[in-house]
Each structure stands twice: as C-alpha cells, then as structure tokens.
Amino acid sequence: MKPLLDRSLVFVTGKGGVGKTTVSVALALFAAGQGKRTLICEVDAKGDAAAYLEAGPVGFAEREVQPGLWAMAMDTEASLREYLRLNLKIPMVGRIGPLARAFDFVATAAPGVREILTVGKFCYEVRERHYDLVVVDATATGHIIGQLAAPQAINDLVKVGLIRSQTHWMLDILSDPDQTGLAIVTTPEEMPVNETMELAERVKAQTTVELAAVVVNRVLPELFGRSEEEIFEALCKQAARAELRRAVDGDPAPVLDAARLAVTLRRTRAGHLDRLRAGIDPSVPVLFVPEMFSRGHGLRAMRQAARFVGEELGF
Numbered sequence: 542m543k544p545l546l547d548r549s550l551v552f553v554t555g556k557g558g559v560g561k562t563t564v565s566v567a568l569a570l571f572a573a574g575q576g577k578r579t580l581i582c583e584v585d586a587k588g589d590a591a592a593y594l595e596a597g598p599v600g601f602a603e604r605e606v607q608p609g610l611w612a613m614a615m616d617t618e619a620s621l622r623e624y625l626r627l628n629l630k631i632p633m634v635g636r637i638g639p640l641a642r643a644f645d646f647v648a649t650a651a652p653g654v655r656e657i658l659t660v661g662k663f664c665y666e667v668r669e670r671h672y673d674l675v676v677v678d679a680t681a682t683g684h685i686i687g688q689l690a691a692p693q694a695i696n697d698l699v700k701v702g703l704i705r706s707q708t709h710w711m712l713d714i715l716s717d718p719d720q721t722g723l724a725i726v727t728t729p730e731e732m733p734v735n736e737t738m739e740l741a742e743r744v745k746a747q748t749t750v751e752l753a754a755v756v757v758n759r760v761l762p763e764l765f766g767r768s769e770e771e772i773f774e775a776l777c778k779q780a781a782r783a784e785l786r787r788a789v790d791g792d793p794a795p796v797l798d799a800a801r802l803a804v805t806l807r808r809t810r811a812g813h814l815d816r817l818r819a820g821i822d823p824s825v826p827v828l829f830v831p832e833m834f835s836r837g838h839g840l841r842a843m844r845q846a847a848r849f850v851g852e853e854l855g856f
Contacts, residue, residue, distance in 0.1 A: 542824055545754050546572055546854060548722045549667045550714065552677045552750070554685040555726030556736045560758040562589045563838065564726045564830065565678035567846035570594070573610035574847065575856070577673040582663060584679050584688075586614035595840045611672070620658040627665075656691035657708065664711045667720060682725070682740045689715065689723070689748040715750050722753025727817070729757055729810035738820035745822075752825050756850075757814065759832045761807050765800065773800050828853035 545551060545568070553568065555561040562583075569581035580603060583590045591599045591614075596606035601619035603611040666675050679685055692708040692715060715721050723744060727737040737755060744752050765773065775781055777797050785793040818827060830849045835842040 542751075542753065542826065543719055543722070544854065545722060545724065545826075546575070546577070546674065548718075548720055548753065549673070550663055550675045550677070550721040551753065552679045552685070552689065552721075552723045553726060553756075554679045554682055554723065554740070555756075556733045557681050559726050559728045559733050560830075561681070561726045562593065562678050563843070563846055564724070564756050564758060564850070565676055566590050566593045566843050567830070567850045568724075569610055569674070569676040570607065570843055571847040571851045571854075571856075572674045572676070573607060574851075576609065578609055578611075578671075579674045579676065580611045580613065580666060580672040581676045581678065583612070583614045584659060584677060586616065588614065589838075590678050593838045593840070593843050615659055615662065617655055617658050620662045624658060624661065656688045657695055657711075660688060660691055660715070661707065661711055664714045667714055668710065682736050685723075685740070686743050686747055689744070689750045693749065712749065715748075718751040718753075721750055723750050724754045724756055725752065726756045726758055728759045729761075729813045729817075731813060734813045734817045734820075737817060741821045741825070752822070754826045754828055755817070755821060756828045756830060756853075757817070758830045760814075760829045761803070761810060761832050763807055764803050770804055773797060773804075777801070 551568065553561055553565040555564075565581060569579050573579040581590055583599075588598055591597060591606065591612050594606050594610075594612065596604075596612060599606070599612045599614050601613060601616040601623075603613045606612045663675055663677055666672055680688055692711040696708045696712060725737050725740055727733040741752055741755070744750060776785060776793070782793060782797075814827075821827075828850070830846060830853070833842060833845060833849075835845070
C-alpha cells in the first residue's frame with residue numbers, strides 16, 4: 542500500500558471526540574516540516590485546525606499559517622462562485638444572491654450536489670498541483686460516505702454534459718490510490734473501534750476511495766510490566782500496606798489504586814486494539830499516537846503530535 546505522505550489528497554475522519562482534527566493538523570504539520578507544500582482544509586469550518594496552529598481564523602482563500610503550510614475553511618457558496626468562474630467563465634462580484642438560493646433548492650432536492658462542491662474543491666487543488674499534499678479535516682464518520690461517494694452519485698444521475706465531465710475527473714482522482722486515501726481516526730475504546738470497523742467496510746463497499754490508514758489516538762503507555770504488576774499485587778496485601786503506611790507516614794492506597802487502574806485501562810484498551818486489528822484489512826497500516834496528557838491544543842502540542850505521527854510513518 543502506498544505510504545500516506547506519498548499521496549496528494551488525504552481525507553481524515555473519525556467519530557466525534559477521538560481527535561480527528563488533532564491528527565489532521567499533526568499530519569499536515571509534519572508533511573510541511575518534510576518540505577512538502579501542504580494545504581489543510583477544514584470542512585465544518587469551526588476553526589479548530591487554525592486555532593490548534595495558533596493562526597487565527599481562516600476563510601475559503603488559503604492562507605499560509607506555518608512555513609510551507611496553508612490553511613482554509615470550506616464555504617460552499619464561495620466554492621460555487623469559484624466553480625462558476627473557472628468552468629463557466631462567469632465573473633462574480635459580491636454575493637451570488639438568487640443563484641445561491643436556487644443552488645440551495647437544487648442541493649436539497651438532489652443528493653450529492655452540495656458535497657460535490659466540497660470534494661470538487663479539494664480535487665481541483667490536486668489536479669492543478671497547487672500543493673504537494675492536501676489534508677482534509679473531513680466530516681465525522683456518519684457523513685463521510687456521502688461526501689466521498691458524491692461524485693459517483695452525480696455521475697449516476699447525470700449522463701451527459703458539463704457536470705458529467707466534471708465528476709468524471711474527480712472520480713479519477715478519488716479512485717486513484719496513488720493520489721487519494723482515507724485515514725480513520727479512532728481511540729482504543731469499544732464504541733470508536735466498532736464505528737471504525739463498520740466504516741472501513743462501508744468505505745470499501747460504497748466508495749472508490751482507498752482506506753490508507755487507521756490512526757489510533759490516545760494510546761496509553763505501558764507503565765508497568767508483568768514483574769512490576771506482581772510487586773504491586775504483593776504491596777496491596779494487608780501486611781504490606783501496613784508496612785508502607787509506616788514507611789511513608791501516610792495512606793498508600795491512592796497510589797496503589799491508581800497503579801492498578803492504569804494497568805486495567807491498558808489491558809482493556811489493548812483488547813480493543815486486538816479486535817480492531819482483526820476486524821480490518823490486514824494490509825491497512827495501523828498508526829498509534831500516544832496519550833499526550835496535554836492541557837491544551839496549541840502549536841506546542843501539535844508539534845509533539847506531529848513528531849509522533851512522523852515516527853509512526855517511519856521517519
């Protein structure tokens with residue numbers, strides 16, 4: 542399977558709360574650090590990616606936020622304006638007005654129309670080779686299939702004409718595993734793992750995009766080995782606790798309980814990881830990003846996350 546950073550377009554998705562934006566930013570930041578001219582795109586336009594980079598708000602027009610790294614936020618009306626200007630040679634000044642309202646009506650009636658403007662923007666940047674890598678902080682797992690499948694849906698709906706020709710080249714880019722890949726972000730917990738395995742199956746069955754990687758975020762470090770666990774078990778016995786209480790002049794129970802909890806969480810999450818590995822195609826790389834125990838999501842934390850991502854990618 543082609544390495545993630547050797548592609549031109551990478552969509553990053555995941556269940557809400559698993560760190561999808563963190564991984565997107567880390568991947569883009571690392572790629573830029575490797576000398577790749579990189580664009581990170583926010584689909585939901587909440588501004589989290591720019592905030593994580595301490596860059597301030599970004600809009601539809603790309604802005605360089607770090608050396609070699611540009612950022613933008615998706616705006617379907619702005620994308621429609623750009624599409625009309627580039628493909629129909631219609632100059633646009635100010636807001637589209639009635640045309641935008643007509644578009645909203647059509648987009649509501651025909652599935653995939655709104656999504657095609659989103660995906661089309663990213664594919665256009667790839668086709669024109671404005672960047673070496675486009676990283677898309679995409680919609681969550683519940684909506685990503687509709688977004689990735691939009692060109693095919695329009696292709697099935699429209700058989701001839703300009704729109705058909707537009708979706709054709711988009712499909713060529715999305716369907717080419719040398720250019721495009723999807724990364725699913727999860728955490729080593731039951732529900733996110735279940736959603737990841739289900740999404741992997743749906744991506745294969747309903748889209749032409751290749752699943753390029755699964756990124757497991759917030760993996761707990763193995764603090765204690767088997768020998769240390771045996772020591773803790775011995776210390777938890779009543780006689781040993783009494784000796785510890787006298788030695789430290791305090792109750793050792795909170796420390797011992799915390800150690801036991803750490804071991805339990807690690808083992809439980811390791812079980813979920815085993816289930817994840819068994820539930821997806823063995824050719825799909827599984828990358829691990831450790832729990833950073835960070836209080837915020839600023840540039841310092843993102844650089845640390847980028848370093849972890851780079852190590853997992855083999856750099």
